[in-house]
Amino acid sequence: MNPVLSWQEHGECHSAAWRSESRHQPPQRIEAVAQISAEQALSLIHQNTALLWRGDYHQGKQLLAAIKKRVRSHSKPAADFHRHRLQQSQHSRLFNLLLLEVQPGFMLANGRAPDVQAALADVYGSANETPFLLPLNALLGFIGAHEWHKQGVPVPALGGAHIHVPFGVFSPLRGEYLDLLASAPLPPHTQTAWDIGTGSGVLAAILARRGIAHIIGTDSNPRAVAAARANIRRLGYSAQVQINATDLLPAGSADLIVCNPPWLPAKPGADIETALYDPNHAMLHALLAQAPARLNPGGELWLIMSDLAEHLGLRPANALAQWFADAGLAVAAHSHTRPQHAKAQRQHDPLHHARSRETTSLWRLVPQ
Structure with a gap:
């Protein structure tokens, strides 16, 4: 059963199921944003606040790339396997706190969003009837995997x-x-x-x-x-x-x-x-x-x-x-x-x- 997360947006209470292929705990808080700097985003993410991206899809991808670059540039190479795995897990948790809301029928309402129906159907099967929240990082992985699936x-x-x-x-x-x-x-x-x-x-x-x-x-x-x-x-x-x-x-x-x-x-x-x-x-x-x-x-x-x-x-x-x-x-x-x-x-x-x-x-x- 997917956990249901709630947040405030424009003075109204919203809720949706949270889906993630990682085994991280769901975020404690959600803040809807349409524009934010990578520094501001990281500050909130480090406080376990997930960012629900309402802006342009490609700008969201750019924000995620900037977050990854900053996190990795401040991380020293791990000295052994266990530290390497811990570092990977910590990075994964941070990268998965930039979310999109997937509308019924596997649709995205973000500007310039691609058609992700086939990629999500490859993962989840039948289309969703209610919205759910999904890390943008996970969605990009699904899209890449779908292309590999088709190509073989x-x-x-x-x-x-x-x-x-x-x-x-x-x-x-x-x-x-x-x-x-x-x-x-x-x-x-x-x-x-x-x-x-x-x-x-x-x-x-x-x-x-x-x-x-x-x-x-x-x-x-x-x-x-x-x-x-x-x-x-x-x-x-x-x-x-x-x-x-x-x-x-x-x-x-x-x-x-x-x-x-x-x-x-x-x-x-x-x-x-x-x-x-x-x-x-x-x-x-x-x-x-x-x-x-x-x-x-x-x-x-x-x-x-x-x-x-x-x-x-x-x-x-x-x-x-x-x-x-x-x-x-x-x-x-x-x-x-x-x-x-x-x-x-x-x-x-x-x-x-x-x-x-x-x-x-x-x-x-x-x-x-």
Whole structure:
């Protein structure tokens, strides 16, 4: 249930639901403005007063850009991962306190406002019948995500076919680990496979392209389930792949279980970050505890894992090997690659010292 916020405007009391994809608390106060300097805006925002922007849409974007520039210019680079995450969260809270009022039918009343109906429908589904408040920063993210959703991400491991990912679902931009999955030798006579935490469905699609006859992809995120089903259907693999709204493993057993779990043991700040952050590696531990007993004879568990957590000091270097052994699993093979994404190359990135050393591995595990 979205919280309802109230404010005074022109001597009248107004109220509307507040929507935000972040996990920040709603603002304590709201002040409607049509013109304000970035300095004045920041002064109010630092007091946890949200600004309901009534002015020109593009001027609102300029105000948000000015706020971001001032906040970042006064912030020193974080010395470690936890401080970096805290700084990110603090910045996100500030940037999300410049609001727009979305009118019924996903319409904006601001001057020169673009048509945002398709972008908001991509996130929320059916159009709203009552107004709601939305951070401008979030709306810009929705618009960008909608364009990516339409365009799709080309995947070389799928012969260049595109995977289309809506907002709220992790995008397969890191193709290097997809290539590991596409080239690893399958267990002999593999007929059944599970893709756990399927997300966009890209791993299930790669397994289908490799000729596995019966594949089940599972995910507990409704947006991911819908996206995976759409991608599988679009790629022509519906006869081989079934996508289930299931948390972790489906019923039965499989010849191959594949999972790309969250790599970093930290608390997510938004729902979309659950694909990256998982406190205490909870999903990985649950999978290791359950998967060995669900493999058919001769079956394998494939894990795609980055060692970034080790370089950030979030996981001991020997932890994975110990966890595998504790679960009764042995390493049948191990292949790895270096990331090619832009962040790994940015020397000014606060976490460059770790990203520059990162490797991504495919662990092929078998019951002992």
